[in-house]
Amino acid sequence: MIKRWKLLTAVFAVLALVAGACGGDDAGSDTTVAPTTTTQATTTTTVADTTTTTAASGDTTTTTAPPVVRADADLVIWADDTRTPVIRPFAEAFGADNGLTVAVQELGSGDIRDRLITADPAGEGPDIIVGAHDWLGQLVANGVVAPIDIADISDTFSDVAVSAFTYEGKTYGVPYAVESIALIRNTDLVPTAPATFEELETIALGLRDDGTVTVPLALQENGNGDPFHNYPLVTALGGYVFGSPELGYDPNDLGLDSPGGLKAAEAFGAWSESGLVNIDVTYDVMLDSFGSGDAPFAITGPWAVSSFGDVNYVVEPIPPVQGGTPAPFVGVQGFMVATNAANPLIAETFLLDVMAGEEAQLALYEAGNRAPANLAAFAVASEDPDVQGFGLSSANGFPMPAIPEMGSVWSAWTDAYELIFTGTDPQTAFKDAAAQIRNLIAGG
Amino acid sequence: MTGTDLKQEETRRVESRRVSFGLGLGVKLLFLAAVNALAVFGLPRMIEEKAWLFAAFTVVATLSLDWIYLSSKGATLPLKYLIPGTILLLVFQVWPVLSTAYIAFTNYGTGNVFTFDQALDKILEDSTFPQDDDPRLDAKPLAIVDGELIGEIALYLVDEAGVEFLGTADGLEELAVEDVVLDGDRVVGVGDYEVLGLAQVSDLQEEYSSLEIPAGENKLIKLTRGVSGASLVSPTLEYDSDTGTLTDLTTGVVYEQVEGTFTAPSGEEIAPGWRAIIGFDNFTKVLTNESIRGPFVRVFIWTFVFAIGSVFFTFIVGLGLAITLNQPEMKGQRVYRSLLIIPYALPSFLSALIWAGLLNQEFGVINEFLNLDIPWLRDQWMAKVSVLLVNTWLGFPYMFLISTGALQAIPDNLKEAAAIDGATSRQAFRQVTLPLLLVSLAPLLIASFAFNFNNFNTIFLLNKGGPPIAGAQTPAGHTDILISYTYRLAFESGRGADFGLAAGIGILIFMIVATISAISFKRTAVFEEINQ
Numbered sequence: 001m002i003k004r005w006k007l008l009t010a011v012f013a014v015l016a017l018v019a020g021a022c023g024g025d026d027a028g029s030d031t032t033v034a035p036t037t038t039t040q041a042t043t044t045t046t047v048a049d050t051t052t053t054t055a056a057s058g059d060t061t062t063t064t065a066p067p068v069v070r071a072d073a074d075l076v077i078w079a080d081d082t083r084t085p086v087i088r089p090f091a092e093a094f095g096a097d098n099g100l101t102v103a104v105q106e107l108g109s110g111d112i113r114d115r116l117i118t119a120d121p122a123g124e125g126p127d128i129i130v131g132a133h134d135w136l137g138q139l140v141a142n143g144v145v146a147p148i149d150i151a152d153i154s155d156t157f158s159d160v161a162v163s164a165f166t167y168e169g170k171t172y173g174v175p176y177a178v179e180s181i182a183l184i185r186n187t188d189l190v191p192t193a194p195a196t197f198e199e200l201e202t203i204a205l206g207l208r209d210d211g212t213v214t215v216p217l218a219l220q221e222n223g224n225g226d227p228f229h230n231y232p233l234v235t236a237l238g239g240y241v242f243g244s245p246e247l248g249y250d251p252n253d254l255g256l257d258s259p260g261g262l263k264a265a266e267a268f269g270a271w272s273e274s275g276l277v278n279i280d281v282t283y284d285v286m287l288d289s290f291g292s293g294d295a296p297f298a299i300t301g302p303w304a305v306s307s308f309g310d311v312n313y314v315v316e317p318i319p320p321v322q323g324g325t326p327a328p329f330v331g332v333q334g335f336m337v338a339t340n341a342a343n344p345l346i347a348e349t350f351l352l353d354v355m356a357g358e359e360a361q362l363a364l365y366e367a368g369n370r371a372p373a374n375l376a377a378f379a380v381a382s383e384d385p386d387v388q389g390f391g392l393s394s395a396n397g398f399p400m401p402a403i404p405e406m407g408s409v410w411s412a413w414t415d416a417y418e419l420i421f422t423g424t425d426p427q428t429a430f431k432d433a434a435a436q437i438r439n440l441i442a443g444g
Numbered sequence: 445m446t447g448t449d450l451k452q453e454e455t456r457r458v459e460s461r462r463v464s465f466g467l468g469l470g471v472k473l474l475f476l477a478a479v480n481a482l483a484v485f486g487l488p489r490m491i492e493e494k495a496w497l498f499a500a501f502t503v504v505a506t507l508s509l510d511w512i513y514l515s516s517k518g519a520t521l522p523l524k525y526l527i528p529g530t531i532l533l534l535v536f537q538v539w540p541v542l543s544t545a546y547i548a549f550t551n552y553g554t555g556n557v558f559t560f561d562q563a564l565d566k567i568l569e570d571s572t573f574p575q576d577d578d579p580r581l582d583a584k585p586l587a588i589v590d591g592e593l594i595g596e597i598a599l600y601l602v603d604e605a606g607v608e609f610l611g612t613a614d615g616l617e618e619l620a621v622e623d624v625v626l627d628g629d630r631v632v633g634v635g636d637y638e639v640l641g642l643a644q645v646s647d648l649q650e651e652y653s654s655l656e657i658p659a660g661e662n663k664l665i666k667l668t669r670g671v672s673g674a675s676l677v678s679p680t681l682e683y684d685s686d687t688g689t690l691t692d693l694t695t696g697v698v699y700e701q702v703e704g705t706f707t708a709p710s711g712e713e714i715a716p717g718w719r720a721i722i723g724f725d726n727f728t729k730v731l732t733n734e735s736i737r738g739p740f741v742r743v744f745i746w747t748f749v750f751a752i753g754s755v756f757f758t759f760i761v762g763l764g765l766a767i768t769l770n771q772p773e774m775k776g777q778r779v780y781r782s783l784l785i786i787p788y789a790l791p792s793f794l795s796a797l798i799w800a801g802l803l804n805q806e807f808g809v810i811n812e813f814l815n816l817d818i819p820w821l822r823d824q825w826m827a828k829v830s831v832l833l834v835n836t837w838l839g840f841p842y843m844f845l846i847s848t849g850a851l852q853a854i855p856d857n858l859k860e861a862a863a864i865d866g867a868t869s870r871q872a873f874r875q876v877t878l879p880l881l882l883v884s885l886a887p888l889l890i891a892s893f894a895f896n897f898n899n900f901n902t903i904f905l906l907n908k909g910g911p912p913i914a915g916a917q918t919p920a921g922h923t924d925i926l927i928s929y930t931y932r933l934a935f936e937s938g939r940g941a942d943f944g945l946a947a948g949i950g951i952l953i954f955m956i957v958a959t960i961s962a963i964s965f966k967r968t969a970v971f972e973e974i975n976q
Contacts, residue, residue: 074646099643117940121557138940141555143566143716147573149668149675152580170573223804224910280806339566345649346642349670404554404939411919411936415912422822424914432915439917440937443733 070119070126071103075346078116079130080109086367087130090360094350113139120144120340127341128351133164133332136172137404145172145336148348153356161373164332164399167248173334174351176361177370180328181229181301182393183318186311189213189296193314197236197321200297201276207296208275215289218298221279225417227410229299230268232318232326232397239264241409245398251405251441256413257434262427267321268417269426279421302369302390315389317396328393329400333370408440476513480506505531548947549721551704554940556717563718567690567706568683572656574668574675579604583667583674585645585652586610586637594644597651600624600634601665601674610634611657611665611674645671662693681714690714726948736933738917739924747897747925750831754896755889757836762843763881767873770851781848788841796905799834803906821907824922831923835902839892850884851877886968893964894957903928926953 070076075095079087084106095102105126107115113135119125121144129145139145147170154162154171161175183200185193189207194200204216220229227241234240238260243253255261271277281289283304289295291308298304299318318326335355337347354360361377364370371387371394372378381387400406416433420426483506490499512520512527550556558566574580582602588595599611608619625633632639645652657665659676668675682691690699690706699706704720705713730736765784769777787795802809803820811818820830854877862872903909909921909928919937920929926949934946 074643098641100646117554117557121559121562138554141715141939142557143563144557147570149574149580149673151574151576152669152673170570280804340562343646343649345653345667345671346646347670349642349672352670353672407939408937411932415910415919415921418822418910418912419914422819422911429914436916436918439734439738440919443729443736443918443938 070124070342071105073101073103074343075100075102075128075350076126076342077102077104077128077130078107078112078126079104080112081106082368083130083364086363087355087360090354090363091350094354100346116144116338117142120338123340125338125340127338127343127347129336129338131173131333131336133173133175133334134400134402134406136165136167136402137406139336140167140172141404144339146339146341146344147172148174148337148351150174150352150356153352156356156375157373158375158378160330160394160399161332161334164330164402165334167402173336174356175332175334175373176355176364177333177368178330178373178394179302179333179370180330180390180394180397181232181299182315182328182390184290184298184300184305184308184313184315186290186293186296187314188312189293193316194319196323197233197319197326200319201271201274204276204296205274213289213294213296215278215281215285215295216297217276218281218286218290218295218300219277220281220283220286220300221277221417221421222282223280225279225414225421227413227417228329230417232299232328232393233267233321234261234264235328235397236318236321236324236326237264237267238324242401242403242405245401249401249403251403254434254437256416256437257431261430261434265416265420265426265430269420272421277421279418302371302386305386306369315386315393317389317393325396328397330394330397331400332373334373405441408437412436412440472513476510479509501534544947544950547943548726548951549723550719550944551717551722551725552719552944553934553942554938555715556704556719558716558718560718560720563716564683566716567714568679568681571681572664572666572677572679574677578678579676580668581609581665581674581676583672584631585640585671586634587640587644587648588636589638589640594640594648597648597655598634598637599655599657599665599667599674600631600637600639610637611655613655613657615658616665642671722944726944727952729945730949730952734917736918739913739920739929742913743920743924743926743929746828746923749828750835750899750903750923750925751893751896753832754835754839754899755892757832758839758843758892759847759885759889761836761840762845763847765840765844766847766851770848784844785841787837788845792838793901793905795838796834796902799830799837800906803830803834822911824911824913827907827911827923831903831906834906835896835899838902839896842892846885846888847881850881853884854880882968887965890961890964890968894961897925897957898927898953899925900927900931904931 075091077087077091084104088104091102091104094100109131112129112131116125116129116139125144136145150157150162150171157175158178161178162171164178165171165173165175189212190203194203200217204213207213208216220226231241239258239262240255240260242249242251243255244250268277272279286295286298286300287304287307290298290313291311293311305313305315318328320326335351337344337351341347356374358374358376358380361372361374362380365372365377365381365387369386371391372381378387378391382391412433415436416429419429419432483502487499487502490496490502508527509531512523581604584600586598586600596612601609601611601616603609608624610617610619610623619634623635624631625635640648652667652671655666659665663676663678665674665676667673668677678693680693682693683689684691688701691697692699697708697710697712699708699712699714701707703722703725705715705717707713730740768774769780769784774780800821801807805811805817805819805822808820810816810820819826821827858876858880859872862876863869867875903923903925907921907923909924909932911922913920913922919932924932930946930949930953934942934949
């Protein structure tokens with residue numbers, strides 16, 4: 001009898017451990033959200049960037065536990081910590097003018113998407129979220145965002161902003177910012193812009209070899225490999241992630257193992273060997289080294305420039321690599337309306353009448369340094385040389401793919417870079433990654 | 445019974461009640477009050493959410509608790525001990541397990557988060573989204589307002605040619621100039637209708653957003669840009685509730701319901717799908733899908749090596765230290781014991797992250813201090829060693845604690861007897877102490893195995909399962925165990941999150957662990973015979 005009891009207790013103990021381990025499957029519980037959150041932060045590099053940006057830009061607000069439930073107000077907006085203080089006065093003025101209550105709730109940038117996916121079907125989501133265009137694939141597949149008709153104001157935005165928020169023929173957001181990475185050059189260390197990437201390489205390695213700097217090129221790889229930041233160098237050599245970017249990307253045309261992609265793999269192998277590119281450069285190492293004059297060049301985005309301190313720098317497009325023009329991913333930020341919004345008409349009115357306008361877009365630009373999507377606001381902002389430089393760089397690029405298949409790319413490609421940096425044959429690494437991605441896409 | 449007897453009986457009862465009216469009863473009533481308050485607080489919400497099962501459970505659980513603890517009948521005494529535990533077991537064990545099992549048979553995940561009704565609504569709503577060349581109209585929300593009451597709603601519309609209309613659910617009506625009420629040049633009403641402010645619209649937003657003004661065959665006008673813009677649109681999809689199919693009105697293609705998604709014969713799908721039961725698909729996918737099965741065997745083997753290795757090393761180190769510190773001649777036992785428990789006292793996710801930093805090849809303290817260049821986390825074999833090393837560090841204090849306890853429970857006279865019989869101290873340990881230890885420790889070792897089998901924290905936080913396996917069919921790492929590989933597969937590699945697949949693999953893992961545990965427990969019965 002005693003033995004039977006022991007066995008039973010043991011089975012329950014095991015049950016407990018397993019249940020603890022897969023508790024994340026339990027829909028609706030808080031644990032569900034936690035693991036997914038981590039996923040997104042690691043998968044989509046841009047999201048990670050946005051988070052680190054705000055942390056690094058001296059914004060000391062720590063994100064408190066995000067609210068699960070929508071606030072009790074007529075109009076509820078979910079925004080990240082950089083955008084929340086900017087949107088709040090506009091939302092409050094709109095509410096006061098029209099006799100409505102508004103609430104702007106602050107969430108971690110990666111949390112917004114994942115919370116929306118669980119909260120919207122439960123009717124506990126917001127009316128409006130602030131996010132990036134490359135979330136659309138997942139959000140539309142889940143059905144949690146509603147299309148918004150911006151046809152009559154689309155000519156007040158840059159073309160790339162509108163096309164980024166167009167998904168399967170419908171527009172899903174009011175864009176407010178366009179961003180991409182570019183080359184940042186320390187003008188004290190390197191007074192004249194290198195005309196080619198090869199020249200850049202010579203200068204950078206020269207400065208390292210004579211002991212002036214320790215990091216020749218501050219290109220973040222985060223300890224594994226960073227497909228997002230490496231992408232302009234890949235495209236310059238003829239590689240690409242998916243074909244037909246101008247048509248919203250073709251998931252059947254994967255370009256990692258195209259001749260250009262393999263050429264890029266070889267190039268990364270060589271750069272890793274010469275020390276130009278280093279796997280151990282993280283976002284913080286990039287900021288520290290460039291900000292302290294210990295790196296002559298950095299490749300990063302507008303979120304980082306405010307953290308560079310007193311260094312004299314200039315922002316410019318990355319010079320041609322072996323004659324090819326680097327085309328970075330362009331990210332577009334915008335406002336989206338949730339499908340089960342409690343107040344979709346008011347939400348649309350607020351976005352079209354207030355947030356799409358020049359005044360709001362300029363305020364958002366000042367908070368985040370990203371070039372405004374609104375053309376009138378951009379005209380004002382582009383007097384800033386940084387905005388000009390990033391603008392020239394993003395003019396060469398295409399919006400980052402929003403298609404859900406992109407979710408299968410990140411971890412496989414990151415692994416491939418890590419393998420190259422740790423000595424695997426570069427071509428094999430990219431070919432294997434391409435095979436993995438095709439497997440994942442086929443497996444659904 | 446006489447009157448005096450009755451009176452005496454009554455006094456006795458009152459007295460006994462007075463006696464029991466002490467602290468215990470107060471605490472009991474306080475607890476019961478808290479439980480009841482919680483139930484009263486939660487019930488309306490559950491009913492609002494239509495969570496009938498939870499609501500029923502809450503009512504039954506609360507009432508039975510009240511009855512059991514307030515009843516003076518002796519019959520409820522055993523229940524006082526049984527019921528609270530049973531309720532907690534149901535809530536924290538049985539429910540999550542059942543819910544995981546249920547999800548394993550559904551397609552819940554990216555693309556299938558809505559209910560069927562939500563998905564259908566969404567699809568039909570999207571099919572009326574204006575195309576680029578659909579005519580746009582300016583709009584103002586109208587309603588007949590009678591004091592506080594807002595009656596019939598309508599829209600004031602102006603088309604691109606400047607013609608004004610009144611739009612109601614019945615249709616369009618072209619307006620004459622005198623119908624429009626102006627304040628200056630601002631339109632404030634149409635006939636009996638008044639233009640509403642946004643606050644009033646907000647109260648009626650359901651009515652306004654579902655207002656569809658018929659405008660010719662398969663054409664309608666609806667608000668598409670807040671309340672100030674409408675469009676003349678033609679819905680592209682029609683739902684047939686008899687067959688449960690969607691028909692594309694422009695191409696004639698019929699979409700049928702296939703596993704939670706409207707699917708055309710060509711395989712084309714309409715997003716979003718909905719949560720549907722899909723039978724054993726998640727399980728067959730794990731067992732048959734080539735891309736999932738690829739690295740599975742390697743991961744499976746390493747999971748066992750990791751779990752067994754972790755138990756073995758933590759136990760050896762823990763037991764060794766326990767024996768050492770159990771020697772009576774040892775000085776400063778308390779200090780050592782307190783120090784040894786530190787790794788156990790720190791949150792393991794924090795320790796794992798710190799270890800990841802320490803083991804960093806370029807900047808890590810360990811390489812720097814030893815002046816070495818060991819790829820602790822980047823070489824596949826070193827990474828495996830590092831993972832086991834760190835997990836041993838994290839786990840040995842637990843083994844140390846339980847071993848110390850078990851050692852102290854072994855009577856000294858047994859060891860003395862062994863010594864008198866001429867056994868060496870090694871023989872005494874192997875043949876007396878160790879078997880006795882294992883009687884009490886074996887179940888804990890099995891539990892530790894089950895825990896490490898699913899030790900996601902150490903694996904994921906230390907190295908994310910890396911370094912990557914070159915040439916694997918799907919992204920996988922050399923130190924990935926089943927649970928971290930599941931996480932990659934279900935949440936990191938696909939279109940988003942696949943809760944159904946994750947739950948399916950979770951159940952398979954449970955079966956493996958449960959089987960192994962059951963067999964092991966049977967076997968530990970061998971040790972117990974020593975006791976008899």
